[in-house]
Amino acid sequence: MVSVERARYLMGTPCAVVVVHRDSAAALEAVTSALDEIDRLEDVMSSWREDSELARLNRSAAAGPVVCSTELAAVLDSGLVLARLTAGAFDPTVGPLVDAWDLRGQGRVPSVVEVAAALACVGWSGLDFDREARTVRFARPGMSVDLGGVGKGFALDRAAATLARLGSPSALINLGGELFALGERHTVTVAHPAARLTPVVELEVGDACVSTSGQSERGFSVRGVRYGHVIDPRTGRPVATAASVTVVCRSAARADALATALLVMGRERAAGFVRAHPEVGALWLEPAGSGVRAWNWNLSTVRAVPGAQVRWMERREWATHTLEKGNR
Ligand code: AMP
Numbered sequence: 001m002v003s004v005e006r007a008r009y010l011m012g013t014p015c016a017v018v019v020v021h022r023d024s025a026a027a028l029e030a031v032t033s034a035l036d037e038i039d040r041l042e043d044v045m046s047s048w049r050e051d052s053e054l055a056r057l058n059r060s061a062a063a064g065p066v067v068c069s070t071e072l073a074a075v076l077d078s079g080l081v082l083a084r085l086t087a088g089a090f091d092p093t094v095g096p097l098v099d100a101w102d103l104r105g106q107g108r109v110p111s112v113v114e115v116a117a118a119l120a121c122v123g124w125s126g127l128d129f130d131r132e133a134r135t136v137r138f139a140r141p142g143m144s145v146d147l148g149g150v151g152k153g154f155a156l157d158r159a160a161a162t163l164a165r166l167g168s169p170s171a172l173i174n175l176g177g178e179l180f181a182l183g184e185r186h187t188v189t190v191a192h193p194a195a196r197l198t199p200v201v202e203l204e205v206g207d208a209c210v211s212t213s214g215q216s217e218r219g220f221s222v223r224g225v226r227y228g229h230v231i232d233p234r235t236g237r238p239v240a241t242a243a244s245v246t247v248v249c250r251s252a253a254r255a256d257a258l259a260t261a262l263l264v265m266g267r268e269r270a271a272g273f274v275r276a277h278p279e280v281g282a283l284w285l286e287p288a289g290s291g292v293r294a295w296n297w298n299l300s301t302v303r304a305v306p307g308a309q310v311r312w313m314e315r316r317e318w319a320t321h322t323l324e325k326g327n328r
């Protein structure tokens with residue numbers, strides 16, 4: 001068996017693919033095809049590029065129905081399914097709020113009036129999506145779709161399907177910390193909620209996807225207040241939490257969107273949601289004094305993590321902290 005690894009900068013973040021295969025030429029072909037697939041999808045759904053298919057849709061869908069490519073239709077469909085599943089905690093129409101808070105730029109704090117104006121243009125039920133015809137129309141002018149909370153996961157699912165089609169028995173795709181682990185067990189680490197370069201928990205996963213949302217990744221500070229990039233669609237404001245949440249499940253799009261949604265829900269509601277969805281495992285981390293507190297929901301039972309190992313990293317500074325188990 002040979003292991004082939006390649007990395008590229010994709011979707012605004014480093015993307016690494018490692019494939020273990022009997023044949024090195026086949027492994028290289030698989031790795032390259034997986035990276036090409038993510039590259040292709042970035043052209044479809046990037047919110048950062050003026051010329052992406054999504055940017056074009058956002059410019060014209062208020063005027064009348066716009067026909068989408070099969071890929072854009074598929075990711076919009078996932079986004080709407082997840083909006084419904086999370087009762088709108090995940091909402092792919094948060095675009096006007098992302099703009100109001102300038103989350104694609106330096107970040108700014110909008111006035112109450114600006115937040116209210118943006119909120120009036122947000123709401124996934126205003127997205128008229130015809131799945132069969134693959135058309136989208138905005139019910140109100142000023143609406144815009146933002147796939148920042150699900151797009152990476154969607155691309156990971158497609159890249160993993162590419163690897164599976166090319167016969168890779170074992171592979172790991174890491175797209176900016178969002179992971180798709182194909183085949184045998186892989187050990188992945190989860191970072192400290194306030195220090196993304198400091199791993200604190202190890203998870204063992206097989207055939208599973210892992211996605212984390214939190215405040216340490218991106219965000220901005222104004223007069224000592226830290227604002228993250230996950231917005232509560234009910235208030236129109238970035239979620240005020242120091243927590244991070246890591247979701248493990250079978251689909252990367254779902255792991256991605258659910259991590260965003262659980263952060264919006266807050267710990268209590270998130271616990272209830274995961275309890276009602278046994279196919280989803282989650283790890284909720286909160287800074288506590290100099291340490292970290294953790295809540296582990298379903299991680300020992302979820303099928304994506306057979307006989308999961310969830311453990312603190314072997315570091316003296318973490319040894320005194322509690323890793324609570326069970327559905328709290
Ligand atoms: P993630 O890092 O996966 O949690 O996604 C955060 C990104 O998703 C943000 O940068 C926004 O582009 C977008 N976003 C923010 N809040 C929400 C929300 N409540 N629902 C869906 N997407 C969101």
Ligand code: MG
Pocket residue numbers: 148149150211212213255256257258259260
């Ligand atoms: Mg997400």
